[in-house]
Structure formats: structure tokens, C-alpha cells
Amino acid sequence: xxxxAATLVSVLLVSAPGWAVLGEYENSVASDQQHMHAQMHETxxxxxxxxxxxxxxxxxxxxxxxxxxxxxxxxWQGPAMPDLRQxxxxxxxxxxQAAQSRRRRGGPLVVKTKDFVLVSGGHMRAxxxxxxxxxxLPEGISAEAIR
Amino acid sequence: xxxxxxxxRKFIINSLLAAALLCLAGCGGSSSGxxxxxxxxxxxxxxxxxxxxxxxxxxxxPNGLFTSVTICAPDTSDCQTxxxxxxxxxxxxLRLLSSQVSVNLPADSNNSNSQLQECINFADxxxxxxxxxxxxIQLAGEKxxxxxxxxxxxxxxxxxxxxxxxxxSGGGTADNTVTALGANGILGxxxxxxxxxxxxxxxxxxxxxxxxxxxxxxxTTVPIDLQVQNPVPLFPQDNNGLLLSLPSVAASGAPTxxxxxIFGVGTQSDNSLGSAQVYTLNTSTGDFQTIYNKVDYNQSxxxxxxxxxxxxxxxxxxxxxxxxxxxxxxPASTAKFTxxxxxxxxxxxxxxxxxxxxxxxxxxNGGLNAAFNDLGGSNGANTSSAYFDFGLPFFYGRSxxxxxxxxxxxxxVVGPYWAY
Numbered sequence: 001x002x003x004x005a006a007t008l009v010s011v012l013l014v015s016a017p018g019w020a021v022l023g024e025y026e027n028s029v030a031s032d033q034q035h036m037h038a039q040m041h042e043t044x045x046x047x048x049x050x051x052x053x054x055x056x057x058x059x060x061x062x063x064x065x066x067x068x069x070x071x072x073x074x075x076w077q078g079p080a081m082p083d084l085r086q087x088x089x090x091x092x093x094x095x096x097q098a099a100q101s102r103r104r105r106g107g108p109l110v111v112k113t114k115d116f117v118l119v120s121g122g123h124m125r126a127x128x129x130x131x132x133x134x135x136x137l138p139e140g141i142s143a144e145a146i147r
Numbered sequence: 148x149x150x151x152x153x154x155x156r157k158f159i160i161n162s163l164l165a166a167a168l169l170c171l172a173g174c175g176g177s178s179s180g181x182x183x184x185x186x187x188x189x190x191x192x193x194x195x196x197x198x199x200x201x202x203x204x205x206x207x208x209p210n211g212l213f214t215s216v217t218i219c220a221p222d223t224s225d226c227q228t229x230x231x232x233x234x235x236x237x238x239x240x241l242r243l244l245s246s247q248v249s250v251n252l253p254a255d256s257n258n259s260n261s262q263l264q265e266c267i268n269f270a271d272x273x274x275x276x277x278x279x280x281x282x283x284i285q286l287a288g289e290k291x292x293x294x295x296x297x298x299x300x301x302x303x304x305x306x307x308x309x310x311x312x313x314x315x316s317g318g319g320t321a322d323n324t325v326t327a328l329g330a331n332g333i334l335g336x337x338x339x340x341x342x343x344x345x346x347x348x349x350x351x352x353x354x355x356x357x358x359x360x361x362x363x364x365x366x367t368t369v370p371i372d373l374q375v376q377n378p379v380p381l382f383p384q385d386n387n388g389l390l391l392s393l394p395s396v397a398a399s400g401a402p403t404x405x406x407x408x409i410f411g412v413g414t415q416s417d418n419s420l421g422s423a424q425v426y427t428l429n430t431s432t433g434d435f436q437t438i439y440n441k442v443d444y445n446q447s448x449x450x451x452x453x454x455x456x457x458x459x460x461x462x463x464x465x466x467x468x469x470x471x472x473x474x475x476x477x478p479a480s481t482a483k484f485t486x487x488x489x490x491x492x493x494x495x496x497x498x499x500x501x502x503x504x505x506x507x508x509x510x511x512n513g514g515l516n517a518a519f520n521d522l523g524g525s526n527g528a529n530t531s532s533a534y535f536d537f538g539l540p541f542f543y544g545r546s547x548x549x550x551x552x553x554x555x556x557x558x559x560v561v562g563p564y565w566a567y
Contacts, residue, residue: 080346117527121270123238130529
């Protein structure tokens, strides 16, 4: 699975094996896909790979996986907020430490802690966001890769 | 399907009854199809609802846009007017803190008498949890009958079922008090007709609607008509959209700004498009395209419920984050930005706005100012997946039209669209 020549490698119906959460190895946990009746695509990029789940309701979740199989970033897009507890795994707790001004209201969320970045935006019926762990970015890969 | 035929039939009969009653008042036309019957439209009603920007009931909400909403138990004169309800073009449907609601609204339940519950997870991580009930909603002279609305459970409401795990999974806190919400409720009057739409009719994946028999909550699908509804398309008239009109404010801000929420687009003399340009939107997201520095930001939107223009990041905007008010921009001197907004219909025009130092704005005038046309903040987005959130600062000094999905506006334009 690590030497993927083409961009689109496989399209398969869930349950997608090897679906992991942020900061864990891709073959560790498989929780999120259970209620996402989704199609999964896997794409190889220079220095990392992307697992993408697409549902018929227009939800997309992507996981960015290092050559060692570590999930270093996730992104999402769709008509409702995803379950970040499932998606972020051990990093979910860092969300609650977000220190934004109380004066900031009704807009996007930006969380930047020492080793965790999350942005969440959009509005009802169109949400999108991403999260990553800077220290887990594969060598030579910038956070811009996560989209 | 969780909704029994009997229950739905009751709903449909109520709808037909309402339609028949409306017809008694307004449908003079014959079914023969000839024009001679002179099917006169219903007489115009007052379509102008006052709105005001102020710090809100918790006294800490800059650029909070508020109005009063009258709700009644359906088909009764048992009514109540609730003030300080946030006017939000970024959501759809009326949500009220149950602590502020004294009128007895009937619950929307299925045939097993299990009340429909809803969770809204917002992008900022906060969430709302509470039951769906029916209310007649009155705004200005417009009245929408038997509208599904959401009531928000108070923190220690003994009748509240436990919050399901998919609710609050954005990591934030519950918007279940005046202090937390900064308002008594939210009036969602954006471009969509329901808060979920077809997705929730066929799937529970959005984690929005639940039934909780014996206090065990499980996701449920909900027919579109029974979802929480934007009340505007349910008005008998002036129902194809609305416009928000706010005055200009000084660059240093103002304690308040009073304006109008006018229902209908091109339906009365006070809501014609005039010189406003129409930008049609992606029909599934309600977004359009913003172009800045030759980069496309194609998930951009206009949201009166966002209290600043949230765009770019400190690096790409070349403005530092504030020290006293993190999350807002604090440029050394006011910065001017010109972007191009473009609709699906290829309407494309430049837009200019300014961003001032938020630390200075919030301390000016003894901290009493609430209305700022130059308040901005980062949305943290990198260049590859980005958007502009045109929040309330965008609204000052202009009329902003909201064209509701599947409703026809002037010159045959069909929503969703914005026009300004």
C-alpha cells in the first residue's frame, strides 16, 4: 500500500478497513466509517497518501497518512459538522482549550496550541475544516497539503 | 420511517386546513383559468421589522444584530414577544432559549408520543440541544403558521434527555443560557428553507434529529416539512426573500445602529432590487466565490450572525492577531482590502472593506461601542481550502438581499442568491 503509482487506487464500499484517527496509525482504529456509508478512495502523493471517504449526502472526510502509516492531518466538508470526537481521537481534548476572545461570535473557529492546529468554518448546511499535528508532518510536507 | 402515517396525516390535515383558511382570506380567484375572475392578491401588510445592533442581553456581543419575535401557540391568541433574538443569515429556522419562552407550544411528537429533539453543532464548536415544537411566528405584519421551531434546554432542565454523543462533538460548550448564547434566541433567515433539508429525510448521518424514548436518544430521519423551518418562505406573501438594511457607522464604531429587516424581494415598493447586483449561489452550499490576489476562495458566504469579517490569516492578510482580543486583527493602521465577489451567474464586482485595530475599537468610547464596520479576524484557513466569511461589518451602509432557495425573485431569478 505504500508504493502507489496512480492517483486513484481503489474504490470500495465501507466498511473501510484501516480508517484511523488523528495522531494514530492507520491500521489502529476503525470507528468513524461505521455510520458513514461511504466510498473510499486512496490517493498517493509525493511523500504521503490521502484516504478520502465520500458519502451520498455530500460529506467528505480526508485523512492524510505519512509513509509510516501515521495520520498527520484530517479535513472535512459537508452539510453538517463531523463528529470531531471520533475524527480527532486523542487531540479532541485540545479543542476545549481554545483561547479565543469571548467577543468573537458566530464565526469560524481557529485553534492553535503547541502541537495542534484546527480550523473550522462555514455555516449551517455547509461546513468545512481541517486539523493537523505539526510535529507529525512528514519531512518536506507543508501544512498546505491538507485541504 | 419513525413518523407514523397517522401522525403525518394529522400534520397534512392541519396544513390543508391552514391553506383553506388562508384561501378564505385571500383566494378569490376562480379555477376556470380566465382572468376575468380578478384573483386579487392579498392586501399588502407591513413588511418592515425593526432591527438593531447593540451589545445584546449579555452586554458582550459586538456587532450583534437583534430583533423581537412574536410567537403564539398555533391558532390561538396565546402569544408572547421575545426580544434580543439574533438575526442570522447563516442559519435557517427559529431557535429560542426555553427559559425565555412562557407561552405553551405543542411538542412535535411521533405516534409513540416521543418528542422530536434536535442538536445543532455550529462551526465554532458550540452547540444547541432541545426539542422541536410548533409556533405561529409573527414578524412585522407577516405571519407564518404552525412552524417547527427549536426550544433550547436550560442547563439543568429535568425534562431534558441526556445529550447524545454526536451532539457537542465540535468540542465547545452548550449555548443554553443568555450568557452563553449572548441572545435570547436565533432567527435563522438565510437562503435555505430548512435547517437540514433532504439529507435528514434519508439519513441520520448529520447527527441533528433524535428521538429519545425512555431517555435513550437515537438519530431519526425527519420529513422535510417537519424539520425546523426558516419562517420567511412560509409567509402567505413577501415570502421569496428579504433584505437587511443597516446605516453607515463611523470608523471608530457606534453604540448602536438601527435598521430594517424587510420581507419580500420586489413584492412591494420598499423592497425592489433597484441597482443591487444579483449573485446566484451554489444550490447545495449557499456559497459564492471571492477572488483576492488572484486566488479563488469558492466557499465564501455572507453571514449576519458572524460578528466580523473572518478571512485569510495573519500571514496572508499581513495583519497581526490582537493581544487583548485574540481572534481579531490588530493592524497598526487601518488596512484596506479589495476583493471580487462572483456568483454562479457570473455576476462579478469588486468589493472594498477596511479592517481597523480591534483592540482600539473595543476600547474606544469607554468600551460602549457595539457597531463596527471594520472589525476583522482570521479564519485560519490556508490558501488551499479557504473562504471569506462576510459578517456583519459587510452589512453597514447597504441593503443586502437574501433570495430564498426555490423562490422566484425579480426578473425570474430563482434563489438561492444574494443581491447588494
